[in-house]
Amino acid sequence: MSARGRLIALSAAAMIAAPPVAAERLISTLSTSRVLIASNFTGAEVVLFGSVERDAQTVARRGGYDVVVTVTGPRETVVTFRKQRVAGVWVNAESRTFVKAPSYLTVLANRTINDIADLNTLRRTQTGLARTLLPQEIAGDIADSIRDDPFRQAFLRLKIDQRLYGEQQNGVTFLTPALFRATIPIPDNAPTGAYEIDVKLFADGALLARTQTAMEVVKVGFEQFVASAAREHGLLYGLATALMALLTGWFASVVFRKD
Amino acid sequence: MQIYLPIAELPVNVLLILFMGLAVGFISGMFGIGGGFLMTPLLIFVGITPAVAVASVASHVAASSFSGAISYWRRRALDPALAMMLLVAALIGTTAGVMLFTLLRRLGQLDLTIAVSYLLLLGIVGTMMVVESVRAILRARQGRPSEIRRPGSHIWIHGLPLKMRFKVSKIYVSVIPIWVIGFVIGFLGAVMGIGGGFMLVPALIYLIRVPTGVVIGTSMVLTLVTMAYATIIHAATNHLVDALLALLLMIGGVIGAQFGARTGQRFSGEQLRLFLGILVLSVGLRFAYDLVVQPTDVYTIRATEESQ
Numbered sequence: 001m002s003a004r005g006r007l008i009a010l011s012a013a014a015m016i017a018a019p020p021v022a023a024e025r026l027i028s029t030l031s032t033s034r035v036l037i038a039s040n041f042t043g044a045e046v047v048l049f050g051s052v053e054r055d056a057q058t059v060a061r062r063g064g065y066d067v068v069v070t071v072t073g074p075r076e077t078v079v080t081f082r083k084q085r086v087a088g089v090w091v092n093a094e095s096r097t098f099v100k101a102p103s104y105l106t107v108l109a110n111r112t113i114n115d116i117a118d119l120n121t122l123r124r125t126q127t128g129l130a131r132t133l134l135p136q137e138i139a140g141d142i143a144d145s146i147r148d149d150p151f152r153q154a155f156l157r158l159k160i161d162q163r164l165y166g167e168q169q170n171g172v173t174f175l176t177p178a179l180f181r182a183t184i185p186i187p188d189n190a191p192t193g194a195y196e197i198d199v200k201l202f203a204d205g206a207l208l209a210r211t212q213t214a215m216e217v218v219k220v221g222f223e224q225f226v227a228s229a230a231r232e233h234g235l236l237y238g239l240a241t242a243l244m245a246l247l248t249g250w251f252a253s254v255v256f257r258k259d
Numbered sequence: 260m261q262i263y264l265p266i267a268e269l270p271v272n273v274l275l276i277l278f279m280g281l282a283v284g285f286i287s288g289m290f291g292i293g294g295g296f297l298m299t300p301l302l303i304f305v306g307i308t309p310a311v312a313v314a315s316v317a318s319h320v321a322a323s324s325f326s327g328a329i330s331y332w333r334r335r336a337l338d339p340a341l342a343m344m345l346l347v348a349a350l351i352g353t354t355a356g357v358m359l360f361t362l363l364r365r366l367g368q369l370d371l372t373i374a375v376s377y378l379l380l381l382g383i384v385g386t387m388m389v390v391e392s393v394r395a396i397l398r399a400r401q402g403r404p405s406e407i408r409r410p411g412s413h414i415w416i417h418g419l420p421l422k423m424r425f426k427v428s429k430i431y432v433s434v435i436p437i438w439v440i441g442f443v444i445g446f447l448g449a450v451m452g453i454g455g456g457f458m459l460v461p462a463l464i465y466l467i468r469v470p471t472g473v474v475i476g477t478s479m480v481l482t483l484v485t486m487a488y489a490t491i492i493h494a495a496t497n498h499l500v501d502a503l504l505a506l507l508l509m510i511g512g513v514i515g516a517q518f519g520a521r522t523g524q525r526f527s528g529e530q531l532r533l534f535l536g537i538l539v540l541s542v543g544l545r546f547a548y549d550l551v552v553q554p555t556d557v558y559t560i561r562a563t564e565e566s567q
Contacts, residue, residue, distance in 0.1 A: 158558060246321065250325060
């Protein structure tokens with residue numbers, strides 16, 4: 001092999017090993033980094049603005065850019081039960097445990113995700129709801145579940161029904177060729193905690209750049225007070241609730257006293 | 260008007276919850292029961308998880324039975340000694356019930372247990388009440404006098420040892436059946452989120468022969484204490500009591516109970532027992548339907564532990 005040939009091979013290897021060539025940079029910002037749950041909370045929307053920064057040498061991509069935004073909520077372990085008829089009655093018979101599954105997961109893209117890159121790239125970069133890692137615990141071992149596993153499919157379907165999982169193929173809008181906007185829906189039943197937001201930039205089927213940001217969903221005021229009291233001072237909270245019940249009952253008997 | 264429930268972690272319509280409290284309170288006042296067996300299924304129906312529903316209804320039942328117990332106390336229509344004896348066993352039963360509740364929740368079989376126990380209990384008690392009250396009504400129609408309590412009619416329960424005299428109720432009976440009844444009521448109350456008044460009242464009348472004049476007041480004292488206690492230990496162990504939900508239910512409940520009590524006075528005892536029996540039976544059948552008919556989705560998901 002000639003010296004020149006070796007050099008090309010080397011640089012090719014370097015290109016594969018190194019993170020995406022930094023010709024483009026992604027910059028993103030959120031309309032808010034804290035979603036507040038107060039008594040009147042009925043869901044919210046967080047808007048993500050992003051911009052693709054291109055250095056002077058790089059020419060514009062012919063096919064334009066593609067953006068996929070993945071929002072992942074706090075992780076939790078979830079058991080998926082399957083009911084079966086036992087002695088005429090439907091009972092939870094089989095179950096699978098999904099370890100550290102996202103409690104919330106939304107994928108937003110500017111077009112059909114399968115058109116953005118080939119399946120291998122999508123799988124490798126975990127792009128799209130269907131390609132999210134959902135490790136299952138089977139007999140003490142933890143392994144990713146197969147895509148057509150019925151428990152995995154049921155889990156995804158139920159999470160979508162609860163509006164906690166979702167995929168919007170038109171969730172990202174390009175305002176200019178380099179400036180985009182994505183609206184992240186936070187449903188009213190969204191779990192509290194830290195949310196990770198992962199923004200991926202694709203062009204011509206390849207991942208060019210990636211950036212991460214975060215936000216949190218927190219209870220505030222009265223909601224936060226009650227929730228933390230219930231969790232941290234359970235006994236006191238119980239006593240207070242019982243006392244409240246007695247006061248309400250006593251109050252009613254005074255108000256409605258007939259004699 | 261929506262309000263976010265801090266523990267149930269979802270917004271609910273305030274007016275809907277108040278109305279549910281009113282409706283169940285009306286029924287509870289009319290029949291002299293806590294109404295937990297109606298409220299818990301209703302809450303599950305609006306989307307609140309069974310665990311939060313059971314834990315929160317306990318305090319609602321405590322509130323409505325306290326306002327009831329006060330008015331019975333004013334009329335001296337309750338037996339404190341009998342209530343104390345029932346309570347001792349009921350508190351042990353409640354503790355055992357909360358422990359089972361915690362265990363079942365971990366095993367993922369809480370929903371099934373709640374559904375099956377509702378079905379069995381409501382089915383049996385409802386059928387018994389309907390049959391008994393229809394007989395009584397028919398007897399009254401035919402002009403025959405209702406069965407009177409004969410002092411000589413002893414059943415095996417009256418042969419048990421450890422006898423005790425209850426002055427207000429004017430009965431001399433073994434404390435063993437009283438303890439058993441108290442334990443069972445406390446246990447079921449904690450597991451199923453019911454005060455158990457609809458079972459306790461017939462049990463005290465038919466098994467212990469407590470006079471009808473003091474039975475509802477005594478049952479309300481028991482319900483009050485077990486449910487207040489259940490609220491406290493559910494809050495301490497499972498952290499599932501939603502105080503805001505409970506407050507909304509209580510407000511509706513205590514108001515409804517007052518109107519219910521007035522309406523109830525217009526009907527005879529047999530008619531009330533028939534209505535209640537039908538009500539109890541239909542709630543039981545509703546659970547039977549869910550258990551027997553193939554669910555639209557055989558899969559359910561439940562988070563076991565939260566981790567950041």
